[in-house]
Amino acid sequence: MKKIYKALALFIAGFAFISCDSMLDLKPLSSPTDETFFSDETELQLALNSVYGSMPLFEIEHMPFQMYMEAVLSDNSFYRITDEQAGLQALSKSEQTSTSGFEKFYENLYKGIGRANNLLQNMDKASGVVNETQFNDIKAQALCMRAYFYHRLVLYFGDVPYLDFVPTTPDQAFLPRTPKEEILDTILADLDNAASLMDKGITGVQDRITLPFVYAIKARIALYAGRFDVAATAAQMSLEQAEANGYQLHPSYGELFTFDGEDSPEILMRLPYNEEGFGKSHRIVLRFGTRFGTYSQCGPAQNLIDAYLTKNGLPIDEDPEYDPTNPWENRDPRLKATVVLPQDLWAGRIYESHPDSLESYKIENGVKSRELNRNCRSVHWPAYLSGYLYRKYVDETSLAERTTKTDVDLHFMRLAEVYLILAEAEIERNGGDLNKAASAINKLRERAWSGEDDYPAVTATSKEQMRKVLRMERRVELAMEGFRYDDLLRWRMLEKVRTIPFVGRVLDLKNAKTVPSIDMDGIVTYPDMSEYDKWQYMRNEDGSVKEEGYTPTYKERWHNAWNRKFNPDRDYLFPIPQSEIDLYEANGKTLPQNKGY
Numbered sequence: 001m002k003k004i005y006k007a008l009a010l011f012i013a014g015f016a017f018i019s020c021d022s023m024l025d026l027k028p029l030s031s032p033t034d035e036t037f038f039s040d041e042t043e044l045q046l047a048l049n050s051v052y053g054s055m056p057l058f059e060i061e062h063m064p065f066q067m068y069m070e071a072v073l074s075d076n077s078f079y080r081i082t083d084e085q086a087g088l089q090a091l092s093k094s095e096q097t098s099t100s101g102f103e104k105f106y107e108n109l110y111k112g113i114g115r116a117n118n119l120l121q122n123m124d125k126a127s128g129v130v131n132e133t134q135f136n137d138i139k140a141q142a143l144c145m146r147a148y149f150y151h152r153l154v155l156y157f158g159d160v161p162y163l164d165f166v167p168t169t170p171d172q173a174f175l176p177r178t179p180k181e182e183i184l185d186t187i188l189a190d191l192d193n194a195a196s197l198m199d200k201g202i203t204g205v206q207d208r209i210t211l212p213f214v215y216a217i218k219a220r221i222a223l224y225a226g227r228f229d230v231a232a233t234a235a236q237m238s239l240e241q242a243e244a245n246g247y248q249l250h251p252s253y254g255e256l257f258t259f260d261g262e263d264s265p266e267i268l269m270r271l272p273y274n275e276e277g278f279g280k281s282h283r284i285v286l287r288f289g290t291r292f293g294t295y296s297q298c299g300p301a302q303n304l305i306d307a308y309l310t311k312n313g314l315p316i317d318e319d320p321e322y323d324p325t326n327p328w329e330n331r332d333p334r335l336k337a338t339v340v341l342p343q344d345l346w347a348g349r350i351y352e353s354h355p356d357s358l359e360s361y362k363i364e365n366g367v368k369s370r371e372l373n374r375n376c377r378s379v380h381w382p383a384y385l386s387g388y389l390y391r392k393y394v395d396e397t398s399l400a401e402r403t404t405k406t407d408v409d410l411h412f413m414r415l416a417e418v419y420l421i422l423a424e425a426e427i428e429r430n431g432g433d434l435n436k437a438a439s440a441i442n443k444l445r446e447r448a449w450s451g452e453d454d455y456p457a458v459t460a461t462s463k464e465q466m467r468k469v470l471r472m473e474r475r476v477e478l479a480m481e482g483f484r485y486d487d488l489l490r491w492r493m494l495e496k497v498r499t500i501p502f503v504g505r506v507l508d509l510k511n512a513k514t515v516p517s518i519d520m521d522g523i524v525t526y527p528d529m530s531e532y533d534k535w536q537y538m539r540n541e542d543g544s545v546k547e548e549g550y551t552p553t554y555k556e557r558w559h560n561a562w563n564r565k566f567n568p569d570r571d572y573l574f575p576i577p578q579s580e581i582d583l584y585e586a587n588g589k590t591l592p593q594n595k596g597y
Contacts, residue, residue, distance in 0.1 A: 038122040041130045047119040054112030061283035066482035074484040076304045094565035098578035116146035137199035141209045144194045147187035154180040174589040191218040203245035206270045212242040213268045228429035235422035254337030274407040281405040288390045300388040308335040313456025315518040324512040340389035347399040353387040385535040387505030471522040498566035504533025570596030
């Protein structure tokens, strides 16, 4: 019976609230709490809050799982893996199996669905008590979140069991896998329903779902599914609703990811932290930022640095003014807003990652003094091997006091993404308007170059050229926000990207000549790697390379950079967790596995 209850618990016990998990103790599973609950607006709001609690899909350090996907599985970052991280360690080497650790991610999505189903199935008990507008608005939010959970399931697992009710028997719970396209049809229709029910009078709030967000998430889901006409229409509707309700791009791209940008009208929905939100901090500083004196576990790859355009709006391999001896100057301003570069003043220190820079400078109360350079791997392993640190979401002013935690809110969706969705949909759909796509991208460039005399407007005219512009624009605008892996997944480019070797920064800048190549998909490659830091090797005291490299223990910590593999016949889908397959079998049912597992 425990195995039956485990499956039912993903839907019945999914009713547990963020702050009210003890509700599950009131009655056994055979007599769930919904018999006496859902009687008034307060109880509906509590149930709705429980659904919201599943939205971030927390896995590690109270950060969304998709941020780790980008860090470990794309070409944006080096990542030093120290734990299993829900199967990503195995997936980064193309060695994942059905027991690699995807259970929690899979189950968390179904828990969110279960919470939404329980609310939607039982909320009619309060229909005569709760104001109709408020009642419909709660229903709309639940429909929207359930659609999002199924979107994530079909994106990573393909066909999955679809339930829109709370099962009470094993036959109801152990359903076969529903085709992905059928689920997409259903959730897009649910989002249309949500839009019709949403309270149009609620605007300008970022901690809950509003009408512009409903259209935006529909646009994202449709874009990922390749339904470009639907995506274009939904994105346009989101932008119109956003404009009518006071949403606009934040004037400063860099400020947007600090405490000063938390209430920006660009944010359609955020993940609030500390007292006003989840009641906890996240550790993006520890994992993605810098802890001076120790190390960062994730940092920007040289590949990401080279994806930023020049000040002229050109890829660096197309601009004759690009200077490889001064590679970080005269670039898209979003580079310096996203990345801490060598010789940047950062949190009171001059950041320098060159392996020969054994000392650096600390500036305190206006006084500059030398100190041991803990950002140099010759001084302290593993100081960051790529040569760069992430600046995004790391509030510099608070870094001196809090070196492992921060309360800076993370963005779930912002207006810039909607402009990018509109642009891509117009580029890809039959009869799309390329001028409209260029105009949407130009809005982001104009903001990025704010304070400059002018910005480099899009000049591409063909569909192929515009596709390259769009893909490079998405990469830099949304860097480190959890989109890059999803983009490579849906563009079917992972087998290309995951075989490109990672390189470190150029060390001898004075004599640098090499410029990487960037293809029509916007993918950066390195035909000549001779000038780049051999990050995978240790160094002797005289600075020469130890050709034997890191010990096996050290190598095992850099899976996404050392063992870059991808099996296109299998790896575009995660394996269905073996625990779920076994649970079906124990109850006389069959849950087929994905191909190749």
